């Protein structure tokens with residue numbers, strides 16, 4: 001019997017059941033659905049809508065179901081459409097008619113909105129932690145390579161020498177902006193929709209603020225129609241995710257280039273590469289290639305949710321069910337990519353000799369020579385032209401700027417004297433930079449301090465925001481530390497994903 005069978009004379013067509021059911025993917029919400037139900041039941045008890053015994057009975061039943069789901073003892077069925085109904089059905093089997101009281105003052109419309117807030121909130125914490133781990137790898141590598149010099153590129157042409165540390169830290173700051181964007185979206189994500197009912201609110205005197213407090217939310221939606229219709233927080237997250245993947249794709253692309261024979265700057269560890277079935281010599285950077293490509297599906301997810309929401313009238317429409325699969329896929333893609341990039345970066349071999357050699361040609365010290373002439377009193381434009389001519393001369397002679405004898409240099413600009421030679425040495429170029437944020441090792445040391453400070457700030461934010469969600473911590477995770485909590489949730493999810501997706505497929509979903 002369907003929940004809504006009362007109004008119907010016929011059974012739903014099997015094809016319709018298959019088409020409309022969401023259990024094949026929303027089983028992922030099981031944990032947060034139970035959590036939300038426990039908070040809702042607790043609130044119903046505090047408001048004297050249910051008796052203390054009834055609340056106790058419901059919570060005990062839900063806890064049992066939670067355990068059974070964790071040990072994969074429960075079957076979910078397509079006939080029960082979605083995770084909410086599946087859990088309610090199992091609650092009936094556990095505690096009988098009392099189960100029917102849990103849905104008092106609640107609709108699946110505000111329930112699913114709540115679940116999505118809870119689920120995404122938990123995952124944003126996990127995600128920030130994973131981004132931090134990648135940032136830490138970048139800082140560690142940077143600290144080891146303060147004085148490893150390589151060409152910096154513009155237009156993919158050798159431009160000026162930069163320290164490898166500086167290059168890697170550029171990615172640190174991209175990821176830092178990603179974290180800050182996620183944190184900035186938190187107030188809108190951490191808002192509680194329950195109590196909106198189907199759309200208009202509830203005729204029961206629900207204490208929405210209490211439910212919000214129990215679940216660690218910082219506030220409640222002010223408008224019930226908005227509460228059940230809003231998926232802006234999903235759009236915002238998908239946009240943030242698109243930026244994160246774009247950043248990871250740029251990093252991946254550089255790893256692919258750098259590990260090519262043409263560059264030869266790095267070698268990826270065997271454990272993070274794959275081979276070719278035909279060409280025995282091949283060692284392919286499949287992991288960064290896939291990260292580069294998976295950026296596409298994350299962009300697609302942003303377009304998908306924006307399109308689902310476009311022109312959608314208030315309030316709940318079944319269209320909203322389409323918010324989930326792209327979101328789950330995005331979370332999975334992001335976490336997987338971050339988890340792989342961190343060890344891939346920390347295990348890669350850096351060929352600093354090759355980097356150094358790449359600095360030897362390509363006139364990477366030309367700007368330095370122009371700056372030198374400016375110090376000697378030439379206007380920069382004139383200096384630029386003189387060095388341009390000198391470069392031409394070198395190309396004809398097949399030599400580097402530093403190889404030219406003083407007489408030749410002086411033929412082009414009489415101001416030049418022998419003190420120019422140490423300046424033309426590539427190593428000194430970087431050291432000579434003077435601005436805040438430059439590639440000079442002294443500036444990079446400061447940059448690393450700033451990076452470490454940012455890591456501490458996000459760590460504190462995570463610890464605080466993890467604690468602000470007392471119920472998830474207490475119920476799901478028995479007050480374990482956030483790092484472990486994060487990993488446990490993530491690992492468990494992976495196991496469940498394997499379990500339920502194969503089952504639902506076997507059943508023809």
Ligand code: ARG
Pocket residue numbers: 022026082083108109112316318320321322
């Ligand atoms: N599975 C549904 C979804 O994901 C849950 C809400 C169903 N509400 C309804 N009125 N049919 O959106």
